[in-house]
Structures are given as structure tokens and as C-alpha cells.
Amino acid sequence: MLSLLLALTIAAPPSERLTYERKCLYCHSEEVAESKRLTLPQWRRVIDQMRKKAPLLISRSDAVLLTRYVTQTLRLTVATPARPVASPVVEVKTGPSPQKLTEEPESEAAEAPAPAIDPELEQQASALIQHRCSKCHALGRVYGRLDTLERSLTTLERMRLKTGSGITDDDVRVIEAYLRAQF
């Protein structure tokens, strides 16, 4: 009982793990995702590259969360022998962009992503895409192919017009706002 409580306290919030599994393990296994030990700026770059492959799968706020997850929870960071190991995440903050680094506070409660991110919209739109866009074909088609804004917008309209799409004007409004924020 006590150990269960402890485990619950210590473990990462389940939503982070779940997000990681759903997003980072969508295209490849954790063997690939966890194959590297990188600095924080390097992780930002890798995750940004991954996001560019599938911006409809990995939203901007996902990228912030997932960067935190791989560096702080999975601790896939490079070993830094010079200093004591109190806080490996702080150790790797050697990158040149101090402004960005401030978005990685120690406290887990601080859900303060970069500006222009609207997590509520992102969540709502992601859910909509999952429901509406999996009706006639696999979501892989959606996540893998839509990698520019223009293509996404024209495809959305084309899909809406398909017979029985079930995609409403309201859905389009939400998804479109989301798309415009992702590219």
C-alpha cells in the first residue's frame, strides 16, 4: 500500500507517459526514441524534427511536454562528469538561448509553454482529428502526409466535402485554428 502510494507520487504523471507512447512511439519503437543521450538543446532540435514529420500528431505543447519528459523523466541526457550529479537537467543547459531555457522550470506544476500555444484548443482539435479523420481511413494517412499548412487546409476542405464525412463547420473551425497554430 505504502509502496503503491510512493510509486504514484514518484512516477511521472500518466498523461506524460501516455502522450509519449502515443506520439513518440507512433512511427518507431522506444529503441529508436531512446537510443540517444543528448543535451537539452539537442533534444529540442530532434523533437522539432520529429514534429515537422507529423505536426498534426505532435502539437507545439506536446513538443514542450515531450522534451521535458525525455530529459527529466527518462533522463536521456548526456553524462556530465565535471560537476556533482544533483540535477542533470540543469547541467545540460549549456545552449545559447537563455530565453527558451526559462520555459523549463524545476516545478512540474508549471505548465507554462511558449506563447501562442493554446493547450485547450490543441487538445480539442487533436481529439476531433482522431474521431473525424479515422472514419474512412487510418490516421497514419493524416499524420504522415499533412506536413504543410496549405496542404492541410485544402485536404481538410476536400475531406469535409466527401459524402458522409460527418465533418461539421464547427469541426472545421476548430481544426483550422489548430492547423494555423501548428505550422
Ligand code: HEC
Ligand atoms: C512521423 C513519424 C515519427 C514520429 C511521430 C517520431 N519520430 Fe522519431 N524518427 C522518425 C524517423 C523516420 C526517424 C529516422 C531518422 C530521421 O528521419 O530523422 C526517427 C529518428 C528518431 C531518433 C534518432 C535520431 C537520430 O539522429 O538518429 C530519435 C532519438 C527519435 N526519432 C526520437 C523521437 C521522439 C522523442 C519522438 C516524439 C517526440 C519521435 N521520435 C517521434 C519518425 C518519427
Ligand code: HEC
Ligand atoms: C468520408 C470519408 C473520409 C473522411 C471522414 C476523411 N477522409 Fe481523408 N480520405 C478519404 C478518401 C476516400 C481518400 C482517398 C481519396 C482522396 O484523396 O480524396 C482520403 C485521403 C486522405 C488523405 C491523402 C490525400 C493525399 O494527399 O495523399 C489525407 C491526408 C486525408 N484523407 C486526410 C483526412 C483528414 C485530415 C480528415 C479529417 C479532417 C479525413 N481525411 C477524413 C475519405 C475520408
